[in-house]
Amino acid sequence: MGMRAAYTLVDELTLDRLVSLAPEVLVSTLEDLESGGAPTVYLDKMWDGLHFLLAGAPAASPLDDDPLSESIVGVHVFGGDDFVGCTENDELLPIIEALDALDRDAVIAAADFTAFSDAGIYPNIWRDDPAVLRAELAAAWDALDGVHRRAVDEGKHLVISIF
Template sequence: MRAAYTLIDEGTLDRLVSLSPDVLLSTLEELEEAGAPTVYVDKMWDGLHFLLTGVSASAPREDDPLSEAVVGVHAFGGDDFVGCTENDELEPIIDALDAVDLDEALAKVDFAAFASARVYPNIWTDDPAQLRAELTDAFAELRRVHQQAADAERHLVISIY
């Protein structure tokens, strides 16, 4: 499973909202293939959510900008996970990401807690230095895509598949 963060305009968001859940993910994949700006956090999305919030993304925290950074503010219905953050909702999320002291968080990280909480993927007994490096890269991508969406005055659609 991986998380894809795709920048979209207002018309595309309106179209996505009107789709039935069974075609939403395939439509997003078509947008990505057609060149819609997309950033992938790959397998580290749940690990980032746990690092930033202390809970798995399977139980996102409402009104928590760090949780929303990973899974979005709004969730589409259906079996697949698709969320959205509208352009006017990006600023507090970016501010929250900017306030994270990632070096401090990673210095104190307890990967055994990730394993105990069954955070996806089941890699938390791997080399801690490698895990820290992957989380660092994923955080940088997460921060970058939110800023990119804000700068482009676009909405951000998050799909985890």
């Protein structure tokens, strides 16, 4: 199984508890939350490609104060070897507004998958059928947008884990 991004909705108490955890138990605690039924949306393998499409850089090089980059990796980063970030509820609207300002179909149609491949964007699929890649990016974009909107609607925070 490859790397995947998970976006888990959490309340204030849960976020406070996660922030206080040692890095070595953070991932297992997140996995327990997911398996215990915490609302979670997965971007599977498209997270890095979507970050590159939206921000022009790999997710491993997130852009500070860039809501499109933060839509993928979160606003705040937890410490540790595995990537875990979060976006608090009051930080979600600028991200949604930045996504809304883009024409999803036009952005995806203009994607240069050779640039994805040349930049080493995970996973190494960017020479596959462009129509399939565009459909997968569109589905990931919709899932990303939807989870941010759901977090706002439910008054929750988003915890992002990529591993």
